[in-house]
Amino acid sequence: MTDDPYTVVWSEHTAHLHVVAREEAGWYAEVARALIRPRDMLAVDIGCGGAGMTKAMAAVLGATGRAVGVDGDTTILEAARATVPDAQFLHADLDGDLADLRAELGAPADLVWASASVHHAGDQQAAVDALATLLGPGGRLALAEGGLPPRHLPWDLGVGEPGLEIRLDAAQDRWFARMRATLPGSRPMPYGWTEALRRAGLTDVTTRTTLVERVVPLSKADVERLLDRLAHRVDRLRPADLLAPDDLVAWDRLLDPADEAWLGKRTDLSWLDARSVHIGTRA
Numbered sequence: 247m248t249d250d251p252y253t254v255v256w257s258e259h260t261a262h263l264h265v266v267a268r269e270e271a272g273w274y275a276e277v278a279r280a281l282i283r284p285r286d287m288l289a290v291d292i293g294c295g296g297a298g299m300t301k302a303m304a305a306v307l308g309a310t311g312r313a314v315g316v317d318g319d320t321t322i323l324e325a326a327r328a329t330v331p332d333a334q335f336l337h338a339d340l341d342g343d344l345a346d347l348r349a350e351l352g353a354p355a356d357l358v359w360a361s362a363s364v365h366h367a368g369d370q371q372a373a374v375d376a377l378a379t380l381l382g383p384g385g386r387l388a389l390a391e392g393g394l395p396p397r398h399l400p401w402d403l404g405v406g407e408p409g410l411e412i413r414l415d416a417a418q419d420r421w422f423a424r425m426r427a428t429l430p431g432s433r434p435m436p437y438g439w440t441e442a443l444r445r446a447g448l449t450d451v452t453t454r455t456t457l458v459e460r461v462v463p464l465s466k467a468d469v470e471r472l473l474d475r476l477a478h479r480v481d482r483l484r485p486a487d488l489l490a491p492d493d494l495v496a497w498d499r500l501l502d503p504a505d506e507a508w509l510g511k512r513t514d515l516s517w518l519d520a521r522s523v524h525i526g527t528r529a
Contacts (some may be wrong), residue, residue, distance in 0.1 A: 247390045249419075250428070250483045251460065251482075251485040252421065252424050252425040252427075252428045252486065253428065253521045254273070254318075254366070254425070255316075255491045256295075256319040256321075256322055256489055257319055257321035257322065258460055260296075260321055260325050262478060263296035263322065263420070264296040264297075264325060264329065265294040265296070266295075266298070266410060266483060267295065267296030267297060267298030267301075267329075268296070268486060269291045269471055270298055271298060271301075271302070272298045272299045273320075273435065273456070273458065273521070274301070275298025275302045275305065275306075275365055275401060277302070277390075277456070277523065278299065278300070278303050278305070278306045279306055279484040280301035280454075281357055281359070281397065281523075281525075282306045282307060282356075282357060283356070285356075286307065286310065286311060286356035286357060287298070287307070287310070287311045287312065287313065287353070287354050287356060287469055288312050288314070288353055288354070288355045288357075289303040289306075289307060289312075289313050289314070289355065289356060289358075289359065290297065290313075290315075290316060290350065290351065290355045290358045290359065290380060290477070291303060291313065291314065291315045291342065291359050291360075291361075292316050292338075292358060292359065292360040292363055292364075292377060293316070293317060293318075293340070293345060293362070293363025293364075293366070294315030294316060294322075294323075294335070294359065295317065295322060295326075295358055295361075295363075295400055296318050296325075296326070296329070297315050297325075297326035297329050297333070297335075297426035298332050299359055300313050300314075300315035300326065300330050300332045300415040301329070301333070303333075304330060304332055304333045312334060313330075313333045314333065314335070314336070314351065315322045315330065315333055315334070315335045316334070316335070316336050316337070316338050316347065317334075317337065317338075317378045317491070318337065318338065318339045318340065319409070322445070323335050323336075323337060326337060326526065328432070332444035336350050336351075338350075338362060340364065340366070340373045340376070341367050341368055341373070341430070341431065342376070343376055343379075344376040344377070344379065344380060345452070346521065347378055347380070348379065351380065354380070354381060354382025354383075354385060355380045355381055355382065356381075356382065356383055356384075356385050357381050357385065357387070358377050358380050358385070358387045358388070359388045359390070360377060360387075360388070360389050360390070361389075361390035361391075362390060362391065362516060364377075364389060364391065365391060365422075365426070366429070367431075367433045368430050368431030368433065369431055369433045370427040370433075370435045371433070371442055371443065371445060371446075372433075374387070374389070374442045374443065374445075374446045375445075375446045375447075376449055377422075377446075377448065378443075378446040378447060378526070381528040383528060383529065384444055384527065384528065385527070385528045386525055386527050386528075387443065387446070387525070387526050387527075387528075388523050388524070388525045389442075389443070389523065389524045389525075390441050390490075390521065390522070391401040391439050391522065391524065392438075392439060392500070392522045393455060393520045393521040393522040394519060394520040395415045395519065396474055396475070396517070396518065396519035397516060397518045397519065398411065398509045398515055398516055398517060398518075399411045399509075399515065399516075400449075400473050403496075403507075404507070405499055405500060406479070406492055406493060406495065406496025406509045407438070407492065407493075407496075410493060410496055410500075413489070413490070414479060414480070414483075414492055414497075416474075416495075417483050417488040417489050418482075418483060418488075420488050421482070421483055421486055421488055424486070429445070432511065435496070438447055438524075439453075440452075440453060440524050440526075443525075444526070444528030445522060446490070446526065447529075448528055448529075449526065449527050449528075449529050450525075450526065450527040451524070451525065451527075452454075452524075452525055453522055453523065453524045454522070454523050454525065455520050455521065455522045455523075456520065456521050456523075457518075457519075458517070458518070458519050458520070459517065459518050460516075460517035460518075462515075462516050462517075463514075463515075464515050464516070469509075469510055469515060469519060470510075471490060472509075472515060472517065473501060473509055473510060476497075476500075476501060476509070477501050480494075496527060508529065
């Protein structure tokens with residue numbers, strides 16, 4: 247545990263990462279099938295977390311290929327190994343040149359996947375450059391970054407000031423900016439992910455965005471997942487004092503099953519978001 251609200255202690259999030267990996271299994275499987283080609287032999291999941299994509303890549307590659315999960319936290323790696331025993335897991339830090347990781351892989355990668363991990367590197371462009379060195383000719387680097395914020399709630403909830411979810415997004419954006427500023431060796435990257443891929447020497451750069459929409463009214467399981475995610479976001483922002491006091495009061499009521507305003511009682515919740523994957527190819 248740290249008193250700094252902008253320092254992420256990943257080992258403390260191990261259980262949550264595995265919950266999310268299970269919940270997102272369908273999306274990981276869909277993306278893995280789209281990215282992995284029949285002749286591919288080695289796929290690497292950088293910042294593997296709950297190993298959701300590692301598992302999906304292993305399933306697509308089958309017995310003839312190799313899926314490798316990579317993370318900088320040993321606690322997360324231990325949990326990932328227990329979850330996906332048929333994959334290989336290696337320790338590496340994105341803030342390095344990844345020379346040791348290249349040696350441990352033993353072969354150039356056909357696919358390197360990095361989801362919401364590069365933005366935790368102090369120098370994001372240097373991290374993208376390093377990831378590109380893991381690729382063999384024709385190999386692809388896929389960065390799952392950005393997209394559009396999810397939308398779940400009506401604008402007016404009858405509790406607090408309307409626009410509560412929009413202000414949550416704004417507070418999270420301020421948290422992100424401060425988190426980036428406090429990273430060791432933090433450097434700005436005043437351009438988008440596709441330009442970062444081009445500057446890393448990759449070609450045929452493109453972006454694929456997937457729309458994720460769940461059937462309304464949401465199922466009981468989806469409502470539980472939604473409430474868990476909202477609570478996780480609010481709890482991360484709470485110690486940073488980035489939410490207005492009145493908004494915190496509203497969120498505490500909306501996320502409290504004992505309160506008459508509890509979101510779990512509503513039938514007008516929705517689930518809509520867009521997830522972008524930026525892809526570049528080594529010539």
